[in-house]
Amino acid sequence: MTATVFVPRDASSLSLGAEAVAQAIVREAAKRGDDVRVVRNGSRGLFWLEPMVEVATPTGRMAYGPVSPGDVAGLFTTGFLNGGRHPLSLGPTEQIPYLRSQERLTFARVGITDPHSVEDYESHGGWRGLRNALDRSGAEIVEAVTQSGLRGRGGAAFPAGIKWRTVLNTAPGQKYIVCNADEGDSGTFSDRMIMEGDPYVLIEGMAIAAVAVGATQGYIYLRSEYPDAERALEAAIRAAQESGFLGENILGSGKTFRLEVRRGAGAYICGEETSLLESLEGKRGMVRYKPPLPAIQGLFGKPTVINNVITFASVPIILDKGAEHYRDFGMGRSRGTLPIQLTGNIKRGGLVEKAFGITLRELLYDYGGGSATGRPIRAVQVGGPLGGYLPESQFDTPLDYEAFAAIGAMVGHGGVVVFDDTVDMAKMARFAMEFCAIESCGKCTPCRIGSTRGVEVIDRVLNKEKAQANVELLRELCDTMVNGSLCALGGLTPYPVLSALNHFPEDFGMAKTSPAEVARVS
Amino acid sequence: MSDFPATKSKPEAAAHPAIEKALAEHKTRPGALLPILHAIQDAIGYVPTDAIPHIATALNLSRAEVHGVITFYHHFRSSPPGRHVVQLCRAEACQSMGSAALAEEIKAQLGIDFHQTSANGAVSLEAVYCLGNCACSPAVMIDGQLHGRVTAQRFQQLLRTAEEAT
Numbered sequence: 001m002t003a004t005v006f007v008p009r010d011a012s013s014l015s016l017g018a019e020a021v022a023q024a025i026v027r028e029a030a031k032r033g034d035d036v037r038v039v040r041n042g043s044r045g046l047f048w049l050e051p052m053v054e055v056a057t058p059t060g061r062m063a064y065g066p067v068s069p070g071d072v073a074g075l076f077t078t079g080f081l082n083g084g085r086h087p088l089s090l091g092p093t094e095q096i097p098y099l100r101s102q103e104r105l106t107f108a109r110v111g112i113t114d115p116h117s118v119e120d121y122e123s124h125g126g127w128r129g130l131r132n133a134l135d136r137s138g139a140e141i142v143e144a145v146t147q148s149g150l151r152g153r154g155g156a157a158f159p160a161g162i163k164w165r166t167v168l169n170t171a172p173g174q175k176y177i178v179c180n181a182d183e184g185d186s187g188t189f190s191d192r193m194i195m196e197g198d199p200y201v202l203i204e205g206m207a208i209a210a211v212a213v214g215a216t217q218g219y220i221y222l223r224s225e226y227p228d229a230e231r232a233l234e235a236a237i238r239a240a241q242e243s244g245f246l247g248e249n250i251l252g253s254g255k256t257f258r259l260e261v262r263r264g265a266g267a268y269i270c271g272e273e274t275s276l277l278e279s280l281e282g283k284r285g286m287v288r289y290k291p292p293l294p295a296i297q298g299l300f301g302k303p304t305v306i307n308n309v310i311t312f313a314s315v316p317i318i319l320d321k322g323a324e325h326y327r328d329f330g331m332g333r334s335r336g337t338l339p340i341q342l343t344g345n346i347k348r349g350g351l352v353e354k355a356f357g358i359t360l361r362e363l364l365y366d367y368g369g370g371s372a373t374g375r376p377i378r379a380v381q382v383g384g385p386l387g388g389y390l391p392e393s394q395f396d397t398p399l400d401y402e403a404f405a406a407i408g409a410m411v412g413h414g415g416v417v418v419f420d421d422t423v424d425m426a427k428m429a430r431f432a433m434e435f436c437a438i439e440s441c442g443k444c445t446p447c448r449i450g451s452t453r454g455v456e457v458i459d460r461v462l463n464k465e466k467a468q469a470n471v472e473l474l475r476e477l478c479d480t481m482v483n484g485s486l487c488a489l490g491g492l493t494p495y496p497v498l499s500a501l502n503h504f505p506e507d508f509g510m511a512k513t514s515p516a517e518v519a520r521v522s
Numbered sequence: 523m524s525d526f527p528a529t530k531s532k533p534e535a536a537a538h539p540a541i542e543k544a545l546a547e548h549k550t551r552p553g554a555l556l557p558i559l560h561a562i563q564d565a566i567g568y569v570p571t572d573a574i575p576h577i578a579t580a581l582n583l584s585r586a587e588v589h590g591v592i593t594f595y596h597h598f599r600s601s602p603p604g605r606h607v608v609q610l611c612r613a614e615a616c617q618s619m620g621s622a623a624l625a626e627e628i629k630a631q632l633g634i635d636f637h638q639t640s641a642n643g644a645v646s647l648e649a650v651y652c653l654g655n656c657a658c659s660p661a662v663m664i665d666g667q668l669h670g671r672v673t674a675q676r677f678q679q680l681l682r683t684a685e686e687a688t
Binding site: 016 | 591666
């Protein structure tokens, strides 16, 4: 009987040696004459256990990890092909607490299926959403997306259904579907995990959008730092075309949707949607003025649906199981689930997909197990390099767009970066300004000049040159950037800076602020 | 400015075969410039300055426009890289796991700063802002291969392995 062994092939697992483990398993099986089929799946997102190897048994999959090539012979000897016990045994994969307690809607198949196999995707519920969409009118599809409460998962949280409706209501003609896969925020990788671990769900989501609004051409704008994702997407697009899910006459419907991958070139600003469109057109990634909205005049001046990877990847399940099914998860106006990425100085870093409403504290301690170094967690940055730093006193904030906005923070793309008590928050504030200066597109003055001045002013504060006066100046500068910048890069860089200053003034050589004072200035 | 003599409207010398090939394959695609630049850099490691007039002519752009695009993006380089390209993440998640100290050690090991190539032409060191491996920080990419939980010692081994492979 053939034994099936799963070894992940996503970039993170490969970065920890998964390729050598897969090769060692093939070699060892040949040596022993065991009949083994190795499937290269996506990661389950339990990165402290990667490379995590799974074996299919009659009672479900058994997990072992973290496995190094040197462990492989021992695994064979203890009979891991039949689920046998070994010091690296993690038990049934689905029973690992970190995984068992999650609510995986968007990530339902990641780590389970072979990301290269169209058939595997289909046998695990794939393409049902697209089939349903093909039986409905554009307005009905858009209504389902609107009713689900799905908001843009790239960070801005704009209701996806409203965006789609705007494009649907434009006059017929050339329209585009663009996927923002320029996942540049530090502390995020959920887009990459989808593209490497379940690329068909993204393709299906984009195809549904195309059917809904009447678009025939789509682009995935992928950052150049993701070569593994590029290979996975290229292979998946080819296979989907050959199987009739993409290209002309999709599933015999008479509808056409062509899809291609376009590689970015290392510019953070191209994650901003209008800058991304400029880049796709072959130009410098300079931010555009809005209006006109991309939904009305987007790529090449045509109506364009532009959404993040996770947004598109959340659509198939909405069209498959219904808007209510998705909407029933979450809290307040944050409906559905969010794939949260626990990163940085954390003991159990990984991907946690949960309904909105979970608190940071639950994430950091129940899932994350505290810091990797074992020291106290001092600060957490949520929502990427433009997100605020949260001190311990705010760890009970539930993950919810509005709850985060109320404390001057943002959920963004769901990245959580953890810092222990050795962090120097003044340095982090300085870095936020430095990063903005490096990545500014240069179109507006508050961002282009303000970020450089910001670095200088923070340096003066730290050198104790008229520190108090320079702190005032820094606040004024931040005010100018927030209110005067064209896009979120200049407009949000002050958030990490001011939150660091307000919550950790002692790192700037200032007196510790009372909570009331923090509330006043933030 | 000396790179773009204003009086010449047509490129004189024949283009590098990689440039010809990139133009032939991509120039009719909508938004062709980035795919062309990627194809050239993938083939020869950088986008030579003398490619600019050829690209400009093929896409009916000015040389300044092409130059402007090349220099906007951190990814494109105008001079040949070292035999190995090391991209070290400087972003927040990696900083939380000591990437600043790692960067100093790597710079000392290689004897170069960011955006420089070692004197023997072996290694170019680049700063990047997130490789998307933030649960396995610090992250380093060597010749397009990602590595997680990198220490100075492990980096030395990884680089040696890369050098032995070429």
